[in-house]
Amino acid sequence: MKKAIQFGAGNIGRGFIGELFWRSGYEVVFIEVDPKIVAALNAERRYPVRVVKDSGDSEFYVENVRAVNGLDGGAVMLEIVDADILGTAVGVNVLPQIASYLAAGLLLRWRSGNEVPLNIILCENLVDCDAVLKELISGKLGENDRTRLCRLVGFVRASVGRMVPVMTDEMREGNPLRIWVEEYDHLPVDAEGFVGPPLTIFNMETVKPFELYIHRKLYIHNLGHAAAAYFGALKGYRFIWEAILDHEIESSVRSAMEQSARGIAAEHGVPLAPLLDYIDDLVRRFGNRKLGDTIERVGRDLPRKLAARDRLAGAVGLCSKNGLPRNRILDALAAALAFNDPASSTISDLIATAGPREVLISICGFGPSGTDLRYVLDRYAFFIDGRSRLGSAIDGQENRK
Numbered sequence: 001m002k003k004a005i006q007f008g009a010g011n012i013g014r015g016f017i018g019e020l021f022w023r024s025g026y027e028v029v030f031i032e033v034d035p036k037i038v039a040a041l042n043a044e045r046r047y048p049v050r051v052v053k054d055s056g057d058s059e060f061y062v063e064n065v066r067a068v069n070g071l072d073g074g075a076v077m078l079e080i081v082d083a084d085i086l087g088t089a090v091g092v093n094v095l096p097q098i099a100s101y102l103a104a105g106l107l108l109r110w111r112s113g114n115e116v117p118l119n120i121i122l123c124e125n126l127v128d129c130d131a132v133l134k135e136l137i138s139g140k141l142g143e144n145d146r147t148r149l150c151r152l153v154g155f156v157r158a159s160v161g162r163m164v165p166v167m168t169d170e171m172r173e174g175n176p177l178r179i180w181v182e183e184y185d186h187l188p189v190d191a192e193g194f195v196g197p198p199l200t201i202f203n204m205e206t207v208k209p210f211e212l213y214i215h216r217k218l219y220i221h222n223l224g225h226a227a228a229a230y231f232g233a234l235k236g237y238r239f240i241w242e243a244i245l246d247h248e249i250e251s252s253v254r255s256a257m258e259q260s261a262r263g264i265a266a267e268h269g270v271p272l273a274p275l276l277d278y279i280d281d282l283v284r285r286f287g288n289r290k291l292g293d294t295i296e297r298v299g300r301d302l303p304r305k306l307a308a309r310d311r312l313a314g315a316v317g318l319c320s321k322n323g324l325p326r327n328r329i330l331d332a333l334a335a336a337l338a339f340n341d342p343a344s345s346t347i348s349d350l351i352a353t354a355g356p357r358e359v360l361i362s363i364c365g366f367g368p369s370g371t372d373l374r375y376v377l378d379r380y381a382f383f384i385d386g387r388s389r390l391g392s393a394i395d396g397q398e399n400r401k
Helices: 011-023 035-044 073-081 092-111 129-138 143-152 211-234 240-245 247-268 273-286 295-299 313-321 327-337 346-354 356-362 371-384 390-395
Strands: 003-007 027-032 046-051 058-063 065-069 085-088 118-122 153-157 179-181 187-190 204-207
Touching: 003 011, 003 073, 011 027, 011 046, 011 058, 011 085, 011 179, 011 187, 027 035, 027 073, 035 046, 035 065, 065 073, 073 092, 085 092, 092 118, 092 129, 092 143, 118 129, 129 143, 129 153, 143 153, 211 240, 211 247, 211 273, 211 295, 211 313, 211 327, 240 247, 240 273, 240 295, 247 273, 247 313, 247 327, 313 327, 327 371, 346 356, 356 371
Parallel strands: 003 027, 003 085, 027 065, 046 179, 085 118, 118 153, 187 204
Antiparallel strands: 046 058, 153 187
16 A cells, blocks of 8 residues: 655644545555654544534544654654655754654665655745755765755645644543644645656645745735734734634735735736635635634744744735735734734844844844834834724725835
């Protein structure tokens, strides 16, 4: 039987990629460091996936699965020798760790005579994750094997759109493997990242140029989700669905997404209408209260989410490049500066010591002056003053270029 290896058995690993591999007829081997998850997968050899939506839930089992402890390098290497496809969903900070196992496993694979191309589907929240992982692996190989790496291994970026909530004990209902997901299960991947012909994977679509899909995911989906969190935090909401049901917030989030969509359409020379349809679908999905996604989870990790190429500042730059209005996106960025990040004090500490202007320059990549910088500082001061009646505050602002 065909074998797929999935690095990471968390929300996206079990709740999305593992399912797609299983539906495509693969045995799915999870590489996971949580010993409880590893033990449970090996004992049950399946796990339940609950598709949740406001109109009613359904549940099915992903079958023919097992797990290997990610700390057992020897076992991981052996699995790579005869794998047919790999996937990763481990987080950017873990890529250096799995690169060592991948390099060693690939060497063992090639030394055993297996030079069948192996493609790695990268479900990581990093624009150039393909180049990053390839460089990490390449640095552990000799010259001849680096040539093999280029010839035999594909690094395939993926645009992960499925939303999976953080699981609570109540949601697990006594089963540590149960995972809740939304109905959406489409996976665009970079057609140009494959070595050899792409394998047929359920609901996987090979697309090019992939930068359009990266921008669509980052500057519409991720931007809108983050904007809902930061605007929602200003009003004291706990859940994303609560925020998006607030008409003022929904209008502001949608406007920010639409401004970004216009930037994407201009940048890539594509029609705007499909991007607006995508926004309509996302706003509907954000309102799925069954997902229970929290403001805290979606908004956390500000240093990454405020980075120059990430969801907010990156969209601002795209609109600026194309001479398009971006005031709604700047409003979301200002709200982000006022967000109490539970994961990192980096931004709040920098604001306390050097002021919000320094965050915009050193983190977001703004110039030391300009209308965008002044606008965000004004909006941030407004939000901090506690006058966060979003509708009247935002609707009273003129579009800026």
